[in-house]
Amino acid sequence: MSLLVVGLSHRSAPVSVLERAALTADAQVKLLQDTVAAEPAAEAAVLATCNRIELYADVDKFHAGVAELSTLLAQHSGVGLEELTPYLYVHYEDRAVHHLFSVACGLDSMVVGEGQILGQIKDSLAKAQDLHTAGRLLNDLFQQALRVGKRAHSETGIDRAGQSLVTFGLEQLAAGTSGGEVADWARGKKALVIGAGSMSSLAAATLVRAGVAEVVIANRTAERASRLVEILNDGASSDSGNGDVVARAVPMDAVSGELTRADVVVSCTGATGLVLTGDAVSGAVRGRVPVAGGGGVARPGAIGVPPAPTRAAQAARLPADQTGSAEDSCPLDLNAVQATPGFSVLGEAAVAGMAAAELEQHAAWVDNAPRPQGTGSVVDEADAIAALAAAARTVGRIPERRRPEPLAAGPEPVLFLLDLAMPRDIDAAVHRVAGVRLVDIESLAEASADAPMAADVDQVRRIVADEVAAFGAALRAAHITPTVVALRTMAADVVAMEMARLEGRLPGLDDKQRGEITQTVKRVVDKLLHAPTVRVKQLAAEPGGAGYADALRTLFDLDQETVAAVSRAEHSNTNEEDRGPA
Numbered sequence: 118m119s120l121l122v123v124g125l126s127h128r129s130a131p132v133s134v135l136e137r138a139a140l141t142a143d144a145q146v147k148l149l150q151d152t153v154a155a156e157p158a159a160e161a162a163v164l165a166t167c168n169r170i171e172l173y174a175d176v177d178k179f180h181a182g183v184a185e186l187s188t189l190l191a192q193h194s195g196v197g198l199e200e201l202t203p204y205l206y207v208h209y210e211d212r213a214v215h216h217l218f219s220v221a222c223g224l225d226s227m228v229v230g231e232g233q234i235l236g237q238i239k240d241s242l243a244k245a246q247d248l249h250t251a252g253r254l255l256n257d258l259f260q261q262a263l264r265v266g267k268r269a270h271s272e273t274g275i276d277r278a279g280q281s282l283v284t285f286g287l288e289q290l291a292a293g294t295s296g297g298e299v300a301d302w303a304r305g306k307k308a309l310v311i312g313a314g315s316m317s318s319l320a321a322a323t324l325v326r327a328g329v330a331e332v333v334i335a336n337r338t339a340e341r342a343s344r345l346v347e348i349l350n351d352g353a354s355s356d357s358g359n360g361d362v363v364a365r366a367v368p369m370d371a372v373s374g375e376l377t378r379a380d381v382v383v384s385c386t387g388a389t390g391l392v393l394t395g396d397a398v399s400g401a402v403r404g405r406v407p408v409a410g411g412g413g414v415a416r417p418g419a420i421g422v423p424p425a426p427t428r429a430a431q432a433a434r435l436p437a438d439q440t441g442s443a444e445d446s447c448p449l450d451l452n453a454v455q456a457t458p459g460f461s462v463l464g465e466a467a468v469a470g471m472a473a474a475e476l477e478q479h480a481a482w483v484d485n486a487p488r489p490q491g492t493g494s495v496v497d498e499a500d501a502i503a504a505l506a507a508a509a510r511t512v513g514r515i516p517e518r519r520r521p522e523p524l525a526a527g528p529e530p531v532l533f534l535l536d537l538a539m540p541r542d543i544d545a546a547v548h549r550v551a552g553v554r555l556v557d558i559e560s561l562a563e564a565s566a567d568a569p570m571a572a573d574v575d576q577v578r579r580i581v582a583d584e585v586a587a588f589g590a591a592l593r594a595a596h597i598t599p600t601v602v603a604l605r606t607m608a609a610d611v612v613a614m615e616m617a618r619l620e621g622r623l624p625g626l627d628d629k630q631r632g633e634i635t636q637t638v639k640r641v642v643d644k645l646l647h648a649p650t651v652r653v654k655q656l657a658a659e660p661g662g663a664g665y666a667d668a669l670r671t672l673f674d675l676d677q678e679t680v681a682a683v684s685r686a687e688h689s690n691t692n693e694e695d696r697g698p699a
Contacts, residue, residue: 119175119176119177119179119209119210120173120174120175120209120210120213120214120254120258121173121174121175121176121179121182121183121186121207121208121209121213122171122172122173122174122207122208122209122213122216122217123171123172123183123186123187123190123205123206123207124164124169124170124171124172124190124205124206125138125169125170125171125201125204125205125206126168126169126170126171126206126225127168127169127227127558127562128225129204129205129206130204131204131559132539132557132558132559132562133559134196134200134201134204135168135169135170135539135558136539136540136541136558137194137195137196137540138170138190138194138195138196138201139165139170139194139539139540140163140165140170140193140194141387141389142387144193144194145163145165145193145244146244146248147193148161148163148172148189148190148193149161149162149163149244149245149248149250150248150250151189151192151193152172152174152185152186152189152250153250155185155189156181156185157174157176157177157178157181157182157185158174158175158176158182158185158186159174159175159176159177159252160174160175160245160250160251160252160253160254160255161173161174161175161245161250161251161255162174162241162242162244162245162250162251162255162259163241163244163245164217164220164237164238164241165241166234166237166539167282167316167385167537167538167539167558168226168227168539168558168562169220169225170190170194172186172189172190173213173217173255173258174186175252175254175255179209183207187201187202187205190205210589211585211589214258214585214588214589214592215581215582215585217238217258217259217262218261218262218265218266218581218584218585218588219578219581220234220238220262221234221235221238221262221263221265221266221269222265222266222269222270222275222577222580222581223266223269223270223275223577224574224577224578224581226282227282227285227558227561227562228281228282228285228561229275229574230275230276230573230574231281231282231285232266232270232276232281233281233282233315233316233319234266235263235266235267236315238259238262238263238266239263241259242255242256242259242260242263245259254592257588257592258588261584261588265580265581265584268580268584269577269580269581272576272580273573273576273577273580274573275573275574275576275577281319281323282316282537282561283316283319283320283323283383283535283537284299284323285561285564286320286383286535286537286556286561287299287303287320287323287324287327287535289556289560289561289564290302290381290533290535290554290556291303294529299327300327300328302327303324303327303328303329303381304327304328304329305328305329305330306329306330306380306381307329307330307331307333307378307379307380307381308321308324308329308331308332308333308379308380308381308382308383309332309333309335309372309375309376309378309379309381309382309383310324310332310333310334310335310382310383310384311335311336311369311372311382311383311384311385311386311392311393311542312335312336312384312385312386312387312538312542313334313336313338313341313342313344313345314385314386314387316385316537317334317336317345317383317384317385317386317537318345318348320383320385320535320537321334321345321349321364321383322348322349322352324381324383325349325352325362325364328362329362329381330362330363331362331363331364331365332346332349332362332363332364332365333364333365333366333367333375333379334346334349334364334365334366334367335366335367335368335369335371335372335375336366336369337369337386339366339368342366342367343366345364345366346364346365346366349362349364350362350363350364372392372393373397373401376393376397376398376401377401379532380531380532380533381532381533381534381535382532382533382534382535382543383534383535383537384534384535384536384537384538384542384543385536385537385538385542386538386542387538388538388542389540391541391542391543391544392538392542392543393534393542393543393544393547394544395544395546395547395549395550398532398534398543398544398547398550398553399547399550401532402531402532402550402551402552402553530552530553530554531552531553532552532553532554533553533554533556534547534553534554534555534556535555535556535557536555536556536557536558537557537558538558539558541557541558543555543557545557545559590658590659591658593657593658593659594654594657594658596657596666597653597654597657597665597666597669598654600666600669600670600675601650601653601654601669603670603675603676604646604650604669604673604675605646605650607673607675608642608646609642611642612635612638612639612642615638616631616634616635616638619634653665653669
């Protein structure tokens with residue numbers, strides 16, 4: 118039997134394919150059961166994370182194994198085999214071991230060096246053990262992978278090279294903001310975390326440590342959300358720096374309401390459909406604009422802020438000839454604006470310094486004007502401008518009329534979204550909603566592609582290479598052990614038969630004489646077998662040494678069924694020992 122892995126990851130497939138191929142918990146169970154029921158496979162384990170889906174198996178035929186595992190992956194993922202095949206990779210024997218050890222060390226992660234993969238490997242092994250699909254090979258392989266991963270993190274500085282996907286995602290959200298650092302960016306914000314699994318829990322804890330003012334946990338299972346809230350509040354109260362953080366739990370149907378209050382949203386659920394649609398996000402941010410002189414966010418309808426005028430109301434306040442799309446309907450000198458760097462007919466740079474009435478007039482013009490090429494949503498821009506007019510009137514102060522300097526970047530978003538789910542929880546169309554920054558698995562993959570790798574990565578690679586060589590040698594040596602045991606069993610049977618024959622020829626031997634003769638014959642046999650069996654184990658442990666077991670069986674005419682019986686006995690004993698905690 119030989120180790121085979123067939124899978125796809127962020128390195129081989131686009132996120133859109135990974136998203137469609139994502140396996141539910143029930144699909145993983147059925148995949149494992151169907152794999153061990155298939156003819157080429159004797160053992161199976163599935164490693165499914167947000168950026169990889171891999172099926173490991175112990176197979177007796179390579180080509181048949183590849184075909185069967187590929188078909189099963191396609192069948193249970195719901196992606197057609199012809200479409201899935203170009204994105205699949207295959208690793209066999211030592212290359213398969215090298216791949217899993219590299220994965221365990223974080224070398225194959227989207228964020229190099231991240232340690233969360235160790236917990237995912239442990240969960241994968243536990244699931245295979247519970248379903249009795251992991252035998253000796255996969256138990257040994259996955260347990261050794263966990264040890265190799267821990268060794269890499271303890272003996273090297275790989276932790277400095279990478280971080281968790283959560284931390285990397287939050288850094289991407291904070292990048293380009295006024296603070297730049299996660300702690301500066303997160304301080305005082307209100308966070309909504311959707312989901313209460315391991316990734317969501319890590320995100321909530323990270324946000325609390327960064328200094329957010331509030332964390333709201335929404336989850337389909339109320340008990341899990343309440344438990345996470347309890348942990349977060351206990352941790353915050355024991356940390357003098359974050360003692361003011363408040364965590365609370367809400368049901369999933371409260372997400373839309375909480376979305377209008379949140380500054381940061383992290384979502385990581387097991388849902389198969391979208392949790393946040395583009396319309397839901399657009400509705401939550403519509404009208405949320407920076408308050409002049411404040412630095413916060415003005416929400417129309419809040420205390421002290423008038424409701425945003427509707428488009429109908431805006432049009433009603435204007436003469437009929439000003440509701441069209443002609444340039445003289447707009448209070449701006451469009452020719453001058455469009456020729457000036459840093460100005461946009463629809464953007465904030467264009468309306469800076471305008472009076473409240475002019476802002477409303479401009480909003481109405483934007484709402485009715487044809488949409489210029491390359492601009493954002495007309496509806497969102499019109500409502501935002503109207504809300505800015507309302508906020509300006511409330512503040513009672515209009516900035517000095519002047520044209521701003523050319524802008525190097527757009528305004529800082531008012532809502533930050535981090536989607537760590539696969540398939541995605543948040544509609545990708547949110548990328549186009551004004552006032553929103555969305556970071557998802559796809560954008561994280563793009564950002565991490567150019568991330569520099571620490572020098573410690575080379576040291577981890579050496580550790581992986583050494584561990585792969587040691588594991589391969591032990592595995593190959595283990596393959597010949599049943600043959601050696603069968604040989605020694607045959608030798609013991611020969612000694613027993615010859616002693617029985619001697620008993621018939623020399624019936625007068627006393628017990629002492631019989632014992633001395635027996636021990637002498639056994640010593641002769643042991644000495645004759647010692648050197649060949651030790652040497653054949655050494656040779657079998659080397660690459661290409663699998664043939665020595667066949668040679669030994671041929672030379673000594675060993676019964677194949679006897680060898681197989683020994684192998685089954687060892688296999689059964691090992692499985693019983695390995696079904697404990699990983």
